[in-house]
Amino acid sequence: DAKxxxxxxxxxxxxxxxxxxxxxxxxxxxxxxxxYRQIHSQGPQYxxxxxxxNETNEMASLIITEDRKSSTLILPHATLRDTAxxxxxxxxxxxxxxxxxxxTRLMVKP
Amino acid sequence: SAVISQKPxxxxxxxxxxxxxxxxxxxxxxxxxxxxxxxxxxxxLIATANQGSEATYESGFVIDKFPISRPxxxxxxxxxxxxxxxxxxxxxxxxxxxxxxxxEQFFGPGTRLTVL
Numbered sequence: 001d002a003k004x005x006x007x008x009x010x011x012x013x014x015x016x017x018x019x020x021x022x023x024x025x026x027x028x029x030x031x032x033x034x035x036y037r038q039i040h041s042q043g044p045q046y047x048x049x050x051x052x053x054n055e056t057n058e059m060a061s062l063i064i065t066e067d068r069k070s071s072t073l074i075l076p077h078a079t080l081r082d083t084a085x086x087x088x089x090x091x092x093x094x095x096x097x098x099x100x101x102x103x104t105r106l107m108v109k110p
Numbered sequence: 111s112a113v114i115s116q117k118p119x120x121x122x123x124x125x126x127x128x129x130x131x132x133x134x135x136x137x138x139x140x141x142x143x144x145x146x147x148x149x150x151x152x153x154x155l156i157a158t159a160n161q162g163s164e165a166t167y168e169s170g171f172v173i174d175k176f177p178i179s180r181p182x183x184x185x186x187x188x189x190x191x192x193x194x195x196x197x198x199x200x201x202x203x204x205x206x207x208x209x210x211x212x213x214e215q216f217f218g219p220g221t222r223l224t225v226l
Binding site for chain 2: 042043044049101
């Protein structure tokens with residue numbers, strides 16, 4: 001699975017959009033981009049995934065660049081409860097185990 | 111969705127002892143995964159546990175130190191053997207509910223282990 005690079009930390013004001021970038025420049029054609037988050041003292045939680053089209057669900061939007069070498073997770077209206085570590089993971093096949101990188105620690109501030 | 115529970119939620123153990131962590135899933139799953147999260151670090155996969163076969167361990171993890179059982183499709187245990195303070199971590203189990211196309215991996219709440 002391709003390696004990902006994320007900024008170690010970000011701040012966001014409550015109510016504003018949080019845009020979390022991820023670089024995966026070595027991604028191959030059959031690899032998906034997954035996002036998980038881990039709120040303090042909890043297990044990771046799935047957010048969203050995509051292959052090449054932009055995706056949206058009730059939690060977030062995922063924007064993948066046309067060359068697929070990077071992506072952005074968007075939390076449209078961040079709340080204090082969105083404070084967590086966000087992991088961007090690239091994986092070739094559904095059902096394979098997830099390999100976690102360092103993630104981005106998002107701090108939502110009032 | 112799936113509910114994954116773990117026991118114990120936390121424990122404090124003495125050096126040289128062993129602890130067995132239990133993981134229960136509320137639905138039958140083919141694969142279960144065990145991860146370790148050291149203080150302030152990301153998650154590292156220890157092993158994959160399939161029912162009816164021996165667990166597959168990742169580089170740096172061995173069966174003698176982390177024996178795993180998988181007696182049925184809803185349950186697994188991870189034992190941390192001959193513990194040292196370096197084993198102080200959160201241990202998480204994980205699985206894919208079969209009905210979600212294997213995209214959403216669910217995690218238990220973790221077992222916080224402190225070794226003195």
